[in-house]
Amino acid sequence: LKLSLSFSNWLSAKFGLSDDERTKIRRAILGTKPNANGYDIDIVTPIDIQAEVKCNIPINDGCKYGSNQKKGIEADLTGLKNGKKKTPLRAGALKFLALFDTERVREATTTMIKNLEPKLSDSVEIIEEIDVTAMDKDKIYIVFLDLA
Secondary structure, three states: OHHHHHHHHHHHHHHOOOHHHHHHHHHHHHOOOOOOOOOOEEEOOOOOEEEEEEOOOOHHHOOOOOHHHHHHHHHHHHHHHHOOOOOOOOOOOEEEEEEEOOHHHHHHHHHHHHOOOHHHHOOEEEOOOOOHHHOOOOOEEEEEEOOO
16 A cells, blocks of 8 residues: 555656645545455546556565566566456556565566566566656556655
């Protein structure tokens, strides 16, 4: 939940949203039940966003995800690329995967993406800074966030 709320702050800053718009996003996040079907964040206004939020930390105090962690992240990326059974993609939605920001998570994520099937890895981009006017609706943007 904290990472999802941090994502709402990130969205607000990057897209120049008003306090009212940020509050609307936060209400949508708070109204979503844990483990509900669909996307962790699924909003149409003020920005059309479909996003997954993961708090995975690499196993054994290392820099690689465990098998089940990789499967879960890959399933979320696939769902963001192809839609989900009960929640289809919207053509105009920007797609994000938000992850907790540590050096170990960054390294594990970079390694995992390099080893994805090309049809999926070609759709994924890790971003630090974004140009909101040049975002590609066919890409899945990975952002790393603090619990702010």
